[in-house]
Amino acid sequence: MSITENAIASAEAHSAHNYHPLPVVIATAEGAWMTDVEGRRYLDMLAGYSALNFGHGNRRLLDAARAQLDRVTLTSRAFHHDRFADFCTRLAELCGMESVLPMNTGAEAVETAVKTARKWGYRVKGVPDGMAKIIVAANNFHGRTTTIVSFSTDPEAREDFGPYTPGFEIVPYGDLTALREAMTENTVAVLMEPIQGEAGVLVPPPGYLPGVRELTRERDVLFIADEIQSGLGRTGKTFACEHEGVVPDMYLLGKALGGGVVPVSAVVSSREVLGVFRPGEHGSTFGGNPLACAVALEVVAMLRTGEFQQRAAELGEHLHQELGLLVGGGAVEEVRGRGLWAGVDIAPALGTGREISKKLMERGVLVKDTHGSTIRIAPPLVISKEDLDWGLEQLRGVLRH
Structure with a gap:
């Protein structure tokens, strides 16, 4: 078995099955990116259900924590x-x-x-x-x-x-x-x-x-x-x-x-x-x-400072504009949300939300499904426009195949 498969098997053997994670094992993270135990990088488009609005390993937050730890x-x-x-x-x-x-x-x-x-x-x-x-x-x-x-x-x-x-x-x-x-x-x-x-x-x-x-x-x-x-x-x-x-x-x-x-x-x-x-x-x-x-x-x-609110507003407008272009082509039925937060209803014929999430994982993007064929997109507010666009391109690639 691979390092990933071993880690997942061990977790499933010794922990309650109250979650059904995607088959990826994260080892490190910074900003909007995470790296697994085998060195593969993934764009985090979930941000811990908004717990990571300021990204992984934010220097200001880690410095504040370290100072208090002492x-x-x-x-x-x-x-x-x-x-x-x-x-x-x-x-x-x-x-x-x-x-x-x-x-x-x-x-x-x-x-x-x-x-x-x-x-x-x-x-x-x-x-x-x-x-x-x-x-x-x-x-x-x-x-x-x-x-x-x-x-x-x-x-x-x-x-x-x-x-x-x-x-x-x-x-x-x-x-x-x-x-x-x-x-x-x-x-x-x-x-x-x-x-x-x-x-x-x-x-x-x-x-x-x-x-x-x-x-x-x-x-x-x-x-x-x-x-x-x-x-x-x-x-x-x-x-x-x-x-x-x-x-x-x-x-x-x-x-x-x-x-x-x-x-x-x-x-x-x-x-x-x-x-x-x-x-x-x-x-x-x-x-x-x-x-x-x-x-x-x-x-x-x-x-x-208002900096993060502004980033979410500006990048969110871009996100919803790009996602809106996917509606009506037979792959995406509806897009909802505000700012850097979106629910995307995938046409059921293309697969369940989990199946779409796994395909995105294989392309280096991590999202989470909910309620059938819906996926949620909520990247850290520190994500760059270039990384956001790359993530959206991976979604378009999944929907094309």
Whole structure:
């Protein structure tokens, strides 16, 4: 067997099969490129589902991590540390909000948001105890914890994990009428992705997010925007909500906030909303640790320049222009997305999304499939136009054969 085959066989023998990776074993990476254990190079067109917005091995982020590694990496929240206040202050400023509750993973941020919304509903809105309802969208992806899969409509994420957590109402994504009809006096929040990533990079119809914002204000309901994949520059703006001029009550952030170095997530909102927590009611041993704060502070500093948002906007316009040319020729049925983020529906006659992804891998491009014949394209924001064009040429080559 080859080095790659040996590594894959060992992994499959000694790890749970909760993922189905492409048959490639990465050893090193830099910028938008990765190299496998046999020395083959691949263009990364997935960027860790947006966790690597700033590329592999970003010098600024690695320098920030190394400097902190020599000082202190963990105190737990039992004590203050000297990076925490700066992190919370700078991230709140970036979001135009007041308070930050740091966690580690995106799913933890979503779980934190659920707890926050329920507690706010009871303590502030006056919903009867145990009656709080949160409205979510069909085809959502917010994580895979027990509570989150309880309001998933994806059979793979949900089946065999019951009994399910109650308290959620699912409505069609993009349907304001259904959202309005689902709201009751006990509704405490609407939790949605401004662009649904796992569903295939689904962009809501124009006016939908402003409509959600208006409805939630009218009914005294929190609007929670899950920007874990869509946020922090991916769509050409700091937050995807900005494309519609919408400011939610709460941002959920993760993935790119840790720069691909450490897991960092955060719930960002007002003092009134996050102020419902009291000591001991919610927390995390690693949440807001010094190493995470040091890296995330550098991420925030990089985003404050607007450089990465601009790159995503400009290269994203080029990406969607080129992908749009593929529609209608029998190979590509639809392209969706914003900025450096696209969902490409391949004609089923050409193969499944995984089959197309494997063919692209053979040509040196790494993407990921979702839901049948859809592939997702989300390269690091540092990718060059030349590399992006090369990757697109490989896609055209796959579709021609």
